[in-house]
Amino acid sequence: MEQWIQVEPWIDQSKQQLDRLMEWVQRQPAAQFYATFAILFLSSIFFVLVRVLKRTKSNTIVLAGLSGSGKTILFYQLRDGSSHQGTVTSMDPNEGSFVLHSESEKGKIKPVHVVDVPGHYRLRPKLDEFLPQAAGLVFVVDALDFLPNCRAAAEYLYDILTKAAVVKRKIPLLIVCNKTDKVSAHSKDFIRKQLEKEIDKLRVSRTGASAADIADEFTLGVSGEPFVFSQCLNKVMLAESSGLTGEISQVEQFIREYVRC
Numbered sequence: 001m002e003q004w005i006q007v008e009p010w011i012d013q014s015k016q017q018l019d020r021l022m023e024w025v026q027r028q029p030a031a032q033f034y035a036t037f038a039i040l041f042l043s044s045i046f047f048v049l050v051r052v053l054k055r056t057k058s059n060t061i062v063l064a065g066l067s068g069s070g071k072t073i074l075f076y077q078l079r080d081g082s083s084h085q086g087t088v089t090s091m092d093p094n095e096g097s098f099v100l101h102s103e104s105e106k107g108k109i110k111p112v113h114v115v116d117v118p119g120h121y122r123l124r125p126k127l128d129e130f131l132p133q134a135a136g137l138v139f140v141v142d143a144l145d146f147l148p149n150c151r152a153a154a155e156y157l158y159d160i161l162t163k164a165a166v167v168k169r170k171i172p173l174l175i176v177c178n179k180t181d182k183v184s185a186h187s188k189d190f191i192r193k194q195l196e197k198e199i200d201k202l203r204v205s206r207t208g209a210s211a212a213d214i215a216d217e218f219t220l221g222v223s224g225e226p227f228v229f230s231q232c233l234n235k236v237m238l239a240e241s242s243g244l245t246g247e248i249s250q251v252e253q254f255i256r257e258y259v260r261c
């Protein structure tokens, strides 16, 4: 009996330790689950951060649009603050990294990489080379000679808005109605409505085409509803400018929104 009294606390202690051990063993699968979950969660955060940083780091702005819309003059205005009158149809992309002329005196130092892609039909595929690094896309429209070119501009825009590189990366697009220095230039609201109408027509005709003819990588808009730019996955905005007089503040504002100093 005496012996039992001496051993009993030791048995109780061991039993408690065993219970704790059992609890720990039971908790193991849950711990592993939490660890795996934590690793997966942290790695997805890591990949998202890498993607976001990659995107925000890009300082490339691509200028596209039909031939004669005013891309090259806009490029010179952004770089030098002058229009370098007497431009000819560009046969090669015009590119450069520079501090925007309007900001050069304000002590800003982060340069913007601007690419002006010629509007000539055969040179347009060059656009695909620059889209993967684009932080923003500026589509220049001739607001003066708009109506005869509306269909062609809408077709080019349609191609851009259905490109995987644009849709997947949600590259913001600014449609710039240029040449507003002339009173006969159309307003940006008029241009927006006409382009939306034309794109809507294109949507119908292109969806009706045989599958082999369709080069578009993504479909556009909401089926059953008339097309409006706000249906696009990427942000589409409109602005007005005059490359000739240097009234390009809305373009610069767009650039600064997507290429931070």
Ligand SMILES: Nc1nc2c(ncn2[C@@H]2O[C@H](COP(=O)(O)OP(=O)(O)OP(=O)(O)O)[C@@H](O)[C@H]2O)c(=O)[nH]1
Binding pocket: 065, 066, 067, 068, 069, 070, 071, 072, 073, 074, 085, 086, 087, 088, 089, 090, 091, 117, 118, 119, 120, 140, 178, 179, 180, 181, 182, 241, 242, 243, 244, 245
């Ligand atoms: N009135 C007026 N004319 C402009 C303006 N911007 C460009 N132009 C004229 O439009 C013509 C074409 O300008 P560019 O800058 O060469 O056009 P682009 O878009 O580079 O053309 P491509 O190189 O063929 O793709 C030139 O004669 C310019 O003087 C503007 O804001 N107002």
Ligand SMILES: [Mg+2]
Binding pocket: 071, 072, 073, 087, 088, 089, 090, 116, 118, 119
């Ligand atoms: Mg040009």
